[in-house]
Amino acid sequence: MATSRVITWEVSASNGLETAWAELGADALRTRGRAVGTSPQPYWISYELDTADGFVTRRLRVTAESADGVRTLELRHDGAGRWTANGERLPDVEGALDCDLGLCPLTNTMPVLRHGLHLSPGERKFLMAWVSVPDLTVLPSRQTYTHLGQGRVRFVSGDFRSDITFDGDGFVMDYPGMATRFGRS
Template sequence: MGLLSAGLFWERRDVPGAEQVRLTDRDGLYAQGTVLAAAPVGYACHYELQTDPGWTTARFDVRAEGAGWTRGVRLELAAGRWRVTTSEQGDLDAALVAAGHARAGLPGIEDPDQLYGAFDVDLAGSPLTNTLPIRRLGLQTKGDNAGVSHRLSVAWVLVPSLEVVQADQIYTPLDDGRIRCAGETFAADLTVDDGGFVVDYPGLARRITPGRGSS
């Protein structure tokens, strides 16, 4: 793939943490990123994401690791079907219980056919993955289709467990150029740039220009 010259950085607002990603979006999206967070346990999450030219997810490799444990998941979409492979070492549950949290689900998903009809991955806590449906549906074009809601199914990857679940989401472009992202238990009005990349996700993260503070 060569050098990835574009880079983005977000500061988390829900927990101490950040996301840094290098990418190219010349022919779909190729991205390599890292998410760091201090809760529910301290972890680093490294991912590699590839879409097709129409911004449908083709491959998503993600690895989460913390003290005494590591987990990995690969999701691949071809001909409308998802393939999910997983790996696990150590004991994440021990770390969670010691921190006063419930045990984690297993990495991956037992029946990948539950993801049928999903074209996007959504990594929990990652503003980068919100760009996938925005670009795939062309929602970043300000003023076009304002108020028109798009209901979609996503492959939601929970962290740090890397459990994969099917989730329904609704994306709605607003008159002021923001994009509302909503699910069963949340709603947020996202500020995005002309490329559809999140600048501000209220309550979750805000993009930072290194050396200049918030963009």
């Protein structure tokens, strides 16, 4: 049976806020969220994320509004490692299991839950379909997640490194340099 959560973060990396409405099942996650940021420029984001078995991304739909106009992205994963963005193949991210929406702490949940990295020892390297905000460009991103202790995971991508605190359900509580969750929502 799925549990529902509403989580709000102060996103320091964007000088903004994000709220996600999440339904967490035993092996899948479904969310919708809204974010507002002022860096790198003022923007609004709306997204819907659906995963399949093993918390593998199936679909991410994003709408971004900024002074540059409105953009939409329909990012799809076929379950066999192939991705499309608005119907166009994305060979650079082939083999990735997850998306990573820029400036969004929610999308760190899928790989952590899949491998239980917030609960037990391990280190995993991933290729992600990273989505830049607010322009919604999809790029490959190599990322490493390492268990540091109960609820603590080190995230590394390129020169960026942060030790993230997760709750027992695998949702970000504190992501230094990125976001901090409000209250105990």
